[in-house]
Each structure stands twice: as structure tokens, then as C-alpha cells.
Amino acid sequence: MTFFMRTARADDLQTLYEMAKLTGGGFTNLPPDRKALAAKLERTEQALARQGDDVEDELIVMVLENRQTGQVRGTCQIFSKVGQSWPFYSYRLGILTQYSRELNRTFRAEMLSLTTDLEGSAEVGGLFLHPRERAEGLGLLLARSRYLYIRNHRPRFGDRVIAELRGVIDEAGGSPFWDGLAGRFFGMSFQEADEFNAVNGNQFIADLMPKTPIYTAMLTDSARAVIGLPHPNGRAAMRMLETEGFVNAGYVDIFDGGPTMVGQIDSLRTVACARDVTLSATHERGGERVLVAAGRLSDYRCGYGFVKETADGLISLDAESAALLDLSLGDAFTMAGRS
Structure with a gap:
């Protein structure tokens, strides 16, 4: 799992600004304006700090990070309830x-x-992937990570x-x-x-x-x-x-x-x-490549992992992905096959 999705932090501002300058205009959810981007990150911080499970007018900015370099190479957004x-x-x-x-x-x-x-609808938007990373299904990872986030925080969203x-x-x-x-x-x-x-x-x-x-x-x-x-x-x-x-x-x-x-x-x-499963074991190589996610709110992470499932339903995840999702044996995580 070289790339993974996480929720954005205040220190992602400069990287988001640099990506915003590459959009070419008309991309209103990712404006090349530091003040506007900083306001989005502040809204995200407030939403992630809230512990309630009702539907409110909130924004979640997420970013795609390269685990090996620490660089942020993509972003997307979730609005929980528009029109409020x-x-x-x-x-x-x-x-x-x-x-x-x-x-x-x-x-x-x-x-x-x-x-x-x-x-009153939720909205997904602001999806942007750095031009140099438009391969290996990363655009699909950006898009689908939002749906798993919504699923795993379901009471915070409408229908x-x-x-x-x-x-x-x-x-x-x-x-x-x-x-x-x-x-x-x-x-x-x-x-x-x-x-x-x-x-x-x-x-x-x-x-x-x-x-x-x-x-x-x-x-x-x-x-x-x-x-x-x-x-x-x-x-x-x-x-x-x-x-x-x-x-x-x-x-x-x-x-x-x-x-x-x-x-x-x-x-x-x-x-x-998507299925919620329990980690029974880890392995070094092999398995089916699926979308895996774990963690709530600011701890949410999502990426591609390799899963093996036994006939009696025991789940093994590759050790690298398990470590990145901070999973120990017996912990729960979410997996979804590729669309």
C-alpha cells in the first residue's frame, strides 16, 4: 500500500494550494486561494472533533498520501448536508x-x-489527482474512499x-x-x-x-x-x-x-x-486486491490491500496494509471488492 487516503490536516494547506493551481479554473471546490482553502481545513477540523452522530452541515476534506515519501498527491471532499x-x-x-x-x-x-x-443531500466533490499520479486506479481510490467514509459514519448522513x-x-x-x-x-x-x-x-x-x-x-x-x-x-x-x-x-x-x-x-x-470483518492473521504476499478502511473521524484511513479469506470466513490482510491501518489481530476493518 504505497498510497492511502486520510482526512486532511491544517499542515496540508500548502500542498492543497499547489494542487489547486493545477486545476485550470472552474474547479470551485478547490480554489487557488489560501484563505478559502484554510477555511475548508478549519471546517474539517471542527467536523472531525464533533462526537455526535446526527446530521449537520459539515465538510470533510481528504487527501491522498504517498506513504513512502509523505507527499500529498490528490484530494477529495464530502459535504454532509448541502443547503443549510x-x-x-x-x-x-x-x-x-x-x-x-x-x-x-x-x-x-x-x-x-x-x-x-x-x-439536504450529501455531496461528494473536489476530487483532484496530481497529473503525474493518474494511473494504478488512484482516481478510483479517491472516489470510493469517500463512500466508505460515509458508510462507516452512516448516522452523519442522510439518504x-x-x-x-x-x-x-x-x-x-x-x-x-x-x-x-x-x-x-x-x-x-x-x-x-x-x-x-x-x-x-x-x-x-x-x-x-x-x-x-x-x-x-x-x-x-x-x-x-x-x-x-x-x-x-x-x-x-x-x-x-x-x-x-x-x-x-x-x-x-x-x-x-x-x-x-x-x-x-x-x-x-x-x-x-462493503463488509465489516475481523483481522484473523497477516501475510507477506498474495491475496485479492480490495479496498480496505479502518478508523473513525480523524483516524480514518483507506487504501488498497491484499486479502485472503479461508473457507470458514477467516480474514488475513497483508502486513503492510495492517500496519498502515493500525490494525492488530482481532480488530475490525472494512473491505470492499473493486467495482
Whole structure:
């Protein structure tokens, strides 16, 4: 187990800042802003210090660490309950059908309606893997470690989880969706709005945008063409979400038009297939490569380990992974096969 996931600490700030500068814009959960990142780490510290098991509006930042070098090479985030501090707005893409008897014609108009349907959901986001580490299933480790964290702290989350994917950004760093819709009301470029959004959130858009449904036919062709599409760099993430059990239910981000995927926590593949087992022995080599996790709150760790299971259900884990998870014989840990 060279790489493993853990919860973030205050001393991860500089590394997170360096990674944030590599995102290329439009990545609102990982802004290249020290103050905003420090606030995220402070929220994480507060959430991990809380001992209660009720659902609150909390943020957990996690990082991918190279055990051999100590370097942090990736990150992801979990929001336990969105829409509590301020409304969580999305656009819902729908169809309005109308019929004219005089013309004997049926008209179907595609519409974007402002909604707070997803309020109260948990959210997974902020997933970023250093470009030099995009191999060996590490992106999948980042994603699935969040689901095991939610499973192993289940009372702290509701029933539904969402994932907002970054929308299409053009070569100049602009957003066709922003330019065709919200940008007309704010008098600022997408880059300016992106910087403000990353630090202050997108509530300013919801406050000033018209609340009436918007006919997509009134938008520019370029804006209409990207509604509900992920950024090219996010297509693999969308496929991972679909494999996990998320669906595209027609919700799009009010900022850049990217899709919002929706899933039921207990139906996610990682959650449904995970098992709590007891460590009966350790071994040096061999076994099935699976996801393993142990520890609560700030002690949570997750990575790939090698498991052997006997016919009578005894579990052996490779010694390196057992040590990294701080497991002794007789301790419990969670394992989940690869999706």
C-alpha cells in the first residue's frame, strides 16, 4: 500500500494550494486561494472533533498520501448536508408541451427551472489527482474512499448523495453557458465570476438571477449545446459515478451548466458490497486486491490491500496494509471488492 487516503490536516494547506493551481479554473471546490482553502481545513477540523452522530452541515476534506515519501498527491471532499447555510439551487431541465388547435400542432419547449430539489443531500466533490499520479486506479481510490467514509459514519448522513461535475470550459477559459445565461445579468466574465464563486460560493447568482423558467431556445447555440455536459476532463469521473450507481436526473449547475449526478447512499456499489470483518492473521504476499478502511473521524484511513479469506470466513490482510491501518489481530476493518 504505497498510497492511502486520510482526512486532511491544517499542515496540508500548502500542498492543497499547489494542487489547486493545477486545476485550470472552474474547479470551485478547490480554489487557488489560501484563505478559502484554510477555511475548508478549519471546517474539517471542527467536523472531525464533533462526537455526535446526527446530521449537520459539515465538510470533510481528504487527501491522498504517498506513504513512502509523505507527499500529498490528490484530494477529495464530502459535504454532509448541502443547503443549510443558504439555499442550494440547481436548474432542472424539463419539457413543456403545448398544443394549438387552430394550427393543429404540438409544441415542445425545453426549459430550465430554478429548484432547490437537492437540498439536504450529501455531496461528494473536489476530487483532484496530481497529473503525474493518474494511473494504478488512484482516481478510483479517491472516489470510493469517500463512500466508505460515509458508510462507516452512516448516522452523519442522510439518504441521498449528489456530485456536481464541472461544465464545459472553452480554450480561452470561458464558459459558453455562463456567457449565454448568467453572464448577461452580472456584467462580469466567467473568469471573474469563477474566482468570486470559488471563494464566496454561488449564492450571488441565485440572488440576482431571474426565478422564472428559462426557455433554452432563447439561449445562444453555444450555450444550449453544453447544457448538462461535463468538462472533457470530467468524462471519466462521470463514468465512475455511473458505475457506482449515480444517475443523471436532469439537474445542471446554475454556474457553468455541468451535470449534477444523483445517487442513493445505501444503493451505491461500494457501500452495498462493503463488509465489516475481523483481522484473523497477516501475510507477506498474495491475496485479492480490495479496498480496505479502518478508523473513525480523524483516524480514518483507506487504501488498497491484499486479502485472503479461508473457507470458514477467516480474514488475513497483508502486513503492510495492517500496519498502515493500525490494525492488530482481532480488530475490525472494512473491505470492499473493486467495482
